């Protein structure tokens with residue numbers, strides 16, 4: 052039995068969200084039950100964030116150099132051997148972040164199910180599995196792959212991968228876990244309804260992946276299998292290299308507790324988050340947080356001081372992640388378009404952003420680490436994000452890059 056209407060009123064009133072019960076009296080019994088159980092499980096503490104100013108305060112930024120492509124090339128054999136040995140000893144695991152809604156792409160299934168092929172079927176998931184299998188074939192051993200889904204795309208994702216037999220990957224090395232959801236608010240800070248009996252919810256960002264793994268009971272598996280390093284990456288970069296042995300070897304060799312793949316900025320004003328230091332700790336400064344002085348500052352060798360943009364491919368040491376459990380990540384607000392029912396019960400499908408989602412971000416986990424290796428990769432080889440339908444970071448641009456890298460479409 053869900054909570055009663057009176058209990059729902061007591062929960063919603065302090066947060067000024069009583070409008071969620073606007074249609075309650077007209078609902079069927081099952082609709083009433085559904086709405087009340089959703090309200091019961093809502094975590095309204097995210098709304099407290101609206102009144103706090105914690106997010107805005109940043110520390111003192113300083114540049115962080117990278118291990119450059121040339122330096123990596125000079126040491127490639129050594130790094131590769133360290134990395135391959137670690138993979139063979141089972142020390143590396145992969146985390147595929149696939150819980151996002153992909154609202155910019157406007158594809159109504161999980162993004163990994165998008166067919167990026169032209170003359171043949173080539174799903175995004177397939178690209179990723181193939182890239183990973185290049186490594187596992189070279190190493191001669193599989194790597195545990197943990198896939199984060201959300202409540203809204205979990206079943207479809209599992210069914211799709213099972214039907215496609217994990218594109219040849221070993222099923223016993225694939226594990227799923229589901230991330231949490233958060234309520235979505237409008238511009239007046241009111242939680243939206245997607246139907247008279249349904250509260251608008253969205254996945255709570257990619258930053259909570261390790262605590263979601265913990266909630267799903269997966270940490271004992273990491274310990275049992277002795278997985279010392281976790282490689283976290285996004286679902287939507289079709290040129291993504293996972294469990295890259297050279298990256299892993301360089302990270303282990305560096306002694307850093309985490310690392311991130313970075314690409315040199317195409318121009319000083321490029322809109323990317325840059326790996327740097329903040330109050331002496333590794334951090335990522337967003338392009339809109341940089342002063343003009345930071346944007347144009349250069350090192351003695353002529354390179355931009357804030358030169359290395361992140362591409363959402365990070366390595367974390369598992370023991371150091373354990374220490375971060377229970378620590379709070381900052382909440383960010385993402386302005387997005389979201390369908391809803393208005394106070395007259397009429398469905399609205401806005402094209403422009405009308406709603407705010409609450410998200411934690413994986414990049415904030417970097418700042419919880421003591422040291423981070425910035426590892427430079429070639430953009431044209433490793434970064435082909437599928438964010439939009441057309442234009443920048445789109446299906447078109449990703450297809451072009453796949454072809455340039457010899458992938459038949």
Ligand code: UTP
Pocket residue numbers: 148149150151152153154155156199230254255256257284285286287438
């Ligand atoms: P994005 O920040 O691009 O978000 O995700 P998105 O939801 O996929 O797309 P838009 O912004 O609505 O168009 C970057 C990576 O983080 C994952 C995504 O699946 C993608 O791999 N992600 C994002 C999650 O796993 N969970 C989330 O809650 C958000």
